[in-house]
Amino acid sequence: MDFELSAEQRLLRDTMRDFVDEQIRPVAQEWEASGRYPDEIVATMAELGLFGMTVPEEYGGMAADMVSLAIVFEEISRGWMGVAGIIGSHSLSCWMIARFGTEEQKQAYLPALATGARRTGIALTEPGAGSDLQGIATTARRDGDLYVINGRKTWITNARHADPLPVLVKTSPAAQPAHAGMSVLLVEAGTPGFEVVRDLPKLGYRGPETCEVVLDDVRVPASALLGGTEGRGLQQVLAALETGRINVAARAVGVAQEAYDQALRYSGQREAFGQPISGFQAVQLKLADMAMKLQAARLMTYWAAARADAGQRTDLESGMAKVYASEVALECSVSAMQVHGGYGYSREFTVERLYRDAPLMVIGEGTNDILRTVIARALTSGRGTIG
Ligand SMILES: Cc1cc2nc3c(=O)[nH]c(=O)nc-3n(C[C@H](O)[C@H](O)[C@H](O)COP(=O)(O)OP(=O)(O)OC[C@H]3O[C@@H](n4cnc5c(N)ncnc54)[C@H](O)[C@@H]3O)c2cc1C
DSSP: OOOOOHHOOOHHHHHHHHHIIIHHHHHHHHHHHHHHOOHHHHHHHHHHTTTGSSOOOOGGGOOHHHHHHHHHHHHHHHHOHHHHHHHHHHHHHHHHHHOOOHHHHHHOOOHHHHHHHBBBOBOOBTTTTSSSEEEEEEOEEEEEEEEEEEEEEEETTTTBBBEEEEEEEEESSEEEEGGEEEEEEEEEETTTTTEEEEEOSSSSHHHHHHOEEEEEEEEEEEBBGGGGGOOOOOHHHHHHHHHHHHHHHHHHHHHHHHHHHHHHHHHHHHHEEEEGEEEEEEEEHHHHHHHHHHHHHHHHHHHHHHHHHOOOOHHHHHHHHHHHHHHHHHHHHHHHHTTTTTGGGGGSSHHHHHHHHHHHHHTTTEEEEEEEEHHHHHHHSSSSOOO
């Protein structure tokens, strides 16, 4: 068993650390507080090829392995988790188009998505259905060579930048089971009837926009059907979400690492009762717990990523990594705040932002309770084993 990163992965990690230190850390606090969109950071991410991480080389992408992908998300999230969101659902949808798209779709979109000239996201959630994706109400009716889409999607990250935006719809609303009538349609920006109606006000995860989207008689060509065959949509998005969970787990590891780093540094500087607070056993216990759990979360995330790289299904592994790492991030963000005392509650200190960013990882890409049911199903069916 080898716990070392390869030479290429170490180089990638060092490159990402330099990028984060030089361009993200200096502005994160101010831009996050003001809600400023990080255009300059996005431009550098494009130059670094990060928009093409999940795009195959023949379409101009980096075709990064999943461990490398995890490293990128972890390092960016140490600086500002919201920025990782800009390439999060983008990478997930690029993976989905590369894996399931027709040759025509891949050629039409992947080269521009790989450079960041075009960007994307994923539209699954609706006001009335999130975890229960088979309960969505958005429909796409076939009309000659077109589909006519009607519905409303919410919580859609990158919605104002996505072109195309893959939208989960029901092409056969009466189908039983429901997933047999579900499909993904690639909706291009500017298509009449497609409107981003509002930006949702969020606790954290500032940087990328997260929006409500209305689709009112949106007409797209039949060639917009992902993969060209109806009824595969739920399967396609669930497979993509497995890779998405690795990126969310890695983001959580990044937030937990930053919380730990901030707590360690502050505890060495802050004095109380005539000594640095790092000398108090209560503070030491927090630091030790944070370090142990954070490292376990990182190893679990790399393990899930390595299993995906080995070409295996990873619903069990990516689910475990996402649940565990997100809960560690939440715990570390609270512990770091406690170590900072009153200053941890101030917007002038990074830990306040970490505390607002951490809960998203518990919710996104499948809530932790839903994923616990997925993990349990894999274990009890014998499809997944531990030990
Ligand atoms: C900042 C942010 C960004 C997001 N970005 C995107 C995006 O880009 N694209 C997108 O499509 N979605 C996005 N989402 C939506 C996100 O994926 C959903 O919020 C999530 O899947 C949960 O769905 P829901 O909010 O409808 O909650 P619900 O499904 O209503 O769940 C509410 C609660 O009930 C529990 N629950 C529901 N069913 C069960 C069950 N069977 N067993 C046990 N417990 C259950 C859940 O665990 C949860 O605790 C985003 C959300 C946020 C907050």
